Amino acid sequence: MLPRSAPPPGLEQAITGNLDAAFNLARWLLRDPSAAEDVVQESALRALRYAEGWRGGDGRAWLLQIVRNTAYDWLSRRRARGEVALEAPAGDVAGPLDDLPDPAPDPEAVLAETQAREGLDAAVAALPVELRECLVLREVEEMSYRDIARTTGVPVGTVMSRLWRARRALAGACVEGTTP
Amino acid sequence: MSEPCEDRILLLQADHDGELDAGRAAELATHVATCLGCAAARRDLAAVSTRLRRELPYHRAPDRLRAAITAQMAPVAAPPPPRRALLRRQIPAFVAGMAAAASVALVVLPRRGSDVAEQVLGSHLRSLQAAHLFDVASSDRHTVKPWFDGRLDFAPPVRDLAAQGFPLEGGRLDHIEGRAVAALVYRRARHVINLFLWPSHSLRPSEPAASTISGYHLLRWREGDMVFWAVSDVNLAELEEFVRLWRAAT
Numbered sequence: 001m002l003p004r005s006a007p008p009p010g011l012e013q014a015i016t017g018n019l020d021a022a023f024n025l026a027r028w029l030l031r032d033p034s035a036a037e038d039v040v041q042e043s044a045l046r047a048l049r050y051a052e053g054w055r056g057g058d059g060r061a062w063l064l065q066i067v068r069n070t071a072y073d074w075l076s077r078r079r080a081r082g083e084v085a086l087e088a089p090a091g092d093v094a095g096p097l098d099d100l101p102d103p104a105p106d107p108e109a110v111l112a113e114t115q116a117r118e119g120l121d122a123a124v125a126a127l128p129v130e131l132r133e134c135l136v137l138r139e140v141e142e143m144s145y146r147d148i149a150r151t152t153g154v155p156v157g158t159v160m161s162r163l164w165r166a167r168r169a170l171a172g173a174c175v176e177g178t179t180p
Numbered sequence: 181m182s183e184p185c186e187d188r189i190l191l192l193q194a195d196h197d198g199e200l201d202a203g204r205a206a207e208l209a210t211h212v213a214t215c216l217g218c219a220a221a222r223r224d225l226a227a228v229s230t231r232l233r234r235e236l237p238y239h240r241a242p243d244r245l246r247a248a249i250t251a252q253m254a255p256v257a258a259p260p261p262p263r264r265a266l267l268r269r270q271i272p273a274f275v276a277g278m279a280a281a282a283s284v285a286l287v288v289l290p291r292r293g294s295d296v297a298e299q300v301l302g303s304h305l306r307s308l309q310a311a312h313l314f315d316v317a318s319s320d321r322h323t324v325k326p327w328f329d330g331r332l333d334f335a336p337p338v339r340d341l342a343a344q345g346f347p348l349e350g351g352r353l354d355h356i357e358g359r360a361v362a363a364l365v366y367r368r369a370r371h372v373i374n375l376f377l378w379p380s381h382s383l384r385p386s387e388p389a390a391s392t393i394s395g396y397h398l399l400r401w402r403e404g405d406m407v408f409w410a411v412s413d414v415n416l417a418e419l420e421e422f423v424r425l426w427r428a429a430t
Contacts, residue, residue: 012253017306019249023241037245044249120235138197139232145199160190167193170232171224 008051014059015047021060021141022067028136029071031125039074043067061147068133068151075129123170131166134159182217192218196225238312246355296357296409297400301393303354303363304374304411313365313372314350324351328362334379336362337406339429346373346422356409366422373412373422380407388423390416399423 022043026036043066047054054062124132130152137148148163149156184192188211194200195208212218307313316327325338331353340348346366354363354376361378380402388401397419399410410423 013302015253016246016250017302019241019246020238020306020312023245024239027239033239033242036239037242040241040245041248041252044252048253120231121237124232124236135232136236139229140236140238145194145197160193163197164189164193167225167228171228 008054010056011048011051011054011059014054015044015063018060018063019044022063024140025064025067025133025136026071028124028140029068029129029133030074035074035078036071039070040067043070046070060141061143061150064137064141064151065153069153120170127166127169131162131169134162135166135170138163182215182220184217184221185211185215188218189221192221193225196222196229238315240312240353243355243360247358250358297391297393297398299356300374300376300398300400300409300411301396303356303376304372304396307352307354307363307365307374308372313352315352317350319348319350321348324348324364327351328353332360332362334362334406336364336377338364339426341366341422341425341429344425344429346425368412368414368418368422371412371414373410373414373419375426376409376411377406379405388420390420392416401427403427 019040022040023036026039026043027033030036030039043063046066047063050066124135127135133152134148137143137151143151145156145159148159152159154162188208191200191204191208192212195205200208212222316324318324318327319340319342321338321340325336328336328338328351336351338348338351342348346368349365349367349372352363352365354361356376356378359378361376364375364377366373366375382402383405384402385404386400386402388399391398391400396411396413397416399419401408401423408423410419410426412419412422414422
């Protein structure tokens with residue numbers, strides 16, 4: 001389970017310093033806050049176990065790659081158990097888990113914010129997961145194409161075309177949606 | 181409506197994302213100046229990104245998750261607890277235990293860089309790198325201050341120094357020494373100043389004291405029942421000026 005020896009210097013910082021990014025990605029991939037907590041916790045364990053893959057630096061792309069793989073494992077386990085569909089069916093914007101309460105410190109403020117943002121939020125949540133991850137890593141995490149490619153395990157060219165498809169889909173949603 | 185040139189779509193996007201070298205960006209700019217379709221595509225890209233960055237929520241890691249992972253990394257974690265069961269069932273008890281024995285927890289969770297100055301600097305750097313400078317972006321202190329209500333167990337003073345050249349840009353929840361703290365974000369030209377504050381254990385005021393880590397300056401002081409840390413890459417004289425003005429303002 002846990003490594004017997006102390007992890008290499010800076011590794012723990014790479015994990016704790018990127019926990020928000022890790023949770024944000026997991027939350028966007030899984031669309032389920034409590035599953036995202038499970039996945040991030042499992043990812044932190046994997047990160048400690050696979051410490052030799054760590055090359056120093058701020059470790060964000062490295063940790064997010066682990067989070068992403070763990071999240072995909074979780075999604076395929078969930079699909080295998082037949083609990084819910086992996087993706088919301090086309091045209092059905094709300095996922096089956098989307099109405100679960102978010103364990104946030106201030107539910108009312110969160111609800112108000114959610115309502116204000118619902119259009120765009122829902123449009124992003126409805127994107128296929130491989131487009132959604134590229135979009136979130138670029139627009140929310142502001143990662144470079146190279147880091148996104150590393151995190152998602154696909155070539156840079158694929159990142160670029162996925163990003164373009166995601167944005168084109170959202171450009172449609174932005175026009176149709178209620179622009180505040 | 182004109183369509184963008186099929187073979188330039190990904191170039192337009194790469195330019196938008198700052199991934200084109202100067203030569204190709206200049207070539208593209210020349211083309212876009214005369215191509216309505218490409219110009220429209222570029223505007224669409226900018227519009228989508230602006231909306232996403234402004235409106236998409238950033239889901240920060242919940243405190244209990246942070247506590248669980250920090251605890252996981254403590255070398256004394258005796259027999260590792262079962263992974264999946266740990267999260268929702270055992271953690272509340274675990275966190276409560278940590279709170280009850282806070283002093284013990286500090287002893288058994290030795291962390292590299294546990295020094296407050298390094299944590300403050302770490303939070304400052306993360307706020308810049310993770311594109312997460314604000315939870316609430318506003319130059320109006322009457323917007324920023326109430327935002328903290330209910331998110332913190334204290335009411336942070338919020339002051340605007342726009343007239344003195346340090347405009348307030350927003351606020352953010354952050355974590356220092358395992359507690360939630362207020363971070364106020366100010367700008368000086370192109371530099372960001374993070375001001376962290378939280379209630380102090382000591383009521384004895386102290387004058388600003390400077391420290392420098394890796395080229396970043398930090399000033400800390402205590403006033404009222406709060407402890408303050410200002411951190412930035414502006415030069416020390418400017419940071420001192422900021423602190424002097426902040427303390428003088430009301």
